[in-house]
Amino acid sequence: MDPDVEKVRNDLLRLTSTPRVTGTERNVIPLLRELMSPFSDVFKVDVWGNSEAIINPGGKPVVMLAAHIDQIGIIVKDMTEEGFVRFEGVGWDAKVLYGMRVKILTPEGEVRGVISTLPPHVFRTYKDLAEKKIEIRDLVIDIGAESREEAEKAGIKPGIYGVPDYEPISLLGDYFSSPGLDDAAGVATMMEALRLTWESRDKIDAEVHFVATIQEEIGLRGAEMMAYKIRPDVAVAIDVTFAKQPLMPAEFILKTGKGPAISKGPIYHWEVVESLERAAKEAGVPYQVEPDFRGYGTDTWAIQVAKGGVKTGLLSIPLRSMHSPVEVISLRDVAWGGALLSEFLRIQ
Ligand SMILES: [Zn+2]
Numbered sequence: 001m002d003p004d005v006e007k008v009r010n011d012l013l014r015l016t017s018t019p020r021v022t023g024t025e026r027n028v029i030p031l032l033r034e035l036m037s038p039f040s041d042v043f044k045v046d047v048w049g050n051s052e053a054i055i056n057p058g059g060k061p062v063v064m065l066a067a068h069i070d071q072i073g074i075i076v077k078d079m080t081e082e083g084f085v086r087f088e089g090v091g092w093d094a095k096v097l098y099g100m101r102v103k104i105l106t107p108e109g110e111v112r113g114v115i116s117t118l119p120p121h122v123f124r125t126y127k128d129l130a131e132k133k134i135e136i137r138d139l140v141i142d143i144g145a146e147s148r149e150e151a152e153k154a155g156i157k158p159g160i161y162g163v164p165d166y167e168p169i170s171l172l173g174d175y176f177s178s179p180g181l182d183d184a185a186g187v188a189t190m191m192e193a194l195r196l197t198w199e200s201r202d203k204i205d206a207e208v209h210f211v212a213t214i215q216e217e218i219g220l221r222g223a224e225m226m227a228y229k230i231r232p233d234v235a236v237a238i239d240v241t242f243a244k245q246p247l248m249p250a251e252f253i254l255k256t257g258k259g260p261a262i263s264k265g266p267i268y269h270w271e272v273v274e275s276l277e278r279a280a281k282e283a284g285v286p287y288q289v290e291p292d293f294r295g296y297g298t299d300t301w302a303i304q305v306a307k308g309g310v311k312t313g314l315l316s317i318p319l320r321s322m323h324s325p326v327e328v329i330s331l332r333d334v335a336w337g338g339a340l341l342s343e344f345l346r347i348q
Helices: 005-016 025-039 126-131 148-153 181-199 221-230 270-283 299-304 331-346
Strands: 042-045 051-055 062-068 074-079 085-088 101-106 109-115 140-142 161-164 175-178 207-213 234-242 261-264 288-291 311-319 327-330
Touching (some): 062 181, 181 327, 299 311
Parallel strands (some): 234 311
16 A cells, blocks of 8 residues: 555644643644544543544444653753753653753743753763763753843743754655654554544444543553543554664564554453454555563553453554654654554454
């Protein structure tokens, strides 16, 4: 199947340009509504900012697709007397933050800053520099303020959020890079599935919920809420997974551009796995298999045990440089994932 990557590129350009730090997912709801509600019977948002598009309400079985809308970011802790901003963040490698540009999201607008680095010259030897262990608590954001008061005047205060200040970019071929592709790539996959399913909605029996879940990055919070509420019979989470790249340990075998990955392991129900593989074959979509004995890293983990047990699966988009401002995917994996899921919904 020839993937249509341009629609996917457009969705991703818009999703990745909208800050969606865990805890601020409500910022992206207008965009989700615009992109998803034309292709659904119902579009709903709950009190926490979980949003869902529903097709064929009243159908059977009840199927839930879940992709998390939050992205990793930072939260301001305090400011130094000299005007530097201290912060905290979940899911980051401090080495990646070192030297990164950030946007701090104040109620009055964005304040730009850079995470300070130390000149290599101040270390006596390269060995000293290599051995300096950088932790997030040692890092500060330089916003150009000369005092705490000046930082406060610019709108900086404890408890506000920030994101990497990087534009999404198209690389060679259909490769694409941006911060927050974890899990904008999964949301775009779900949106492609939504459009395809809407076009052929007379062919499905299932009631389908396409859910953009919140707060996955700090413990699958939104997936837990929505699985309890929807009480699905079948569910598939859509997330990103580790693609092979130089310096990765040998056990990482998935490749970008070779199709989405279907997970196999204890928490992935055999009927869902079988059905996803059958859907890939019927849709003419290449796929890879990701063996995963543990499974706690995605929304699948929370949904599996909801309401006394749900048949769950996981579809993943292979991604390089995860949890960095330069995450990389191939857009055809996203387009193929959408086609696979729409076929999966048809055969439920
Ligand atoms: Zn994720």
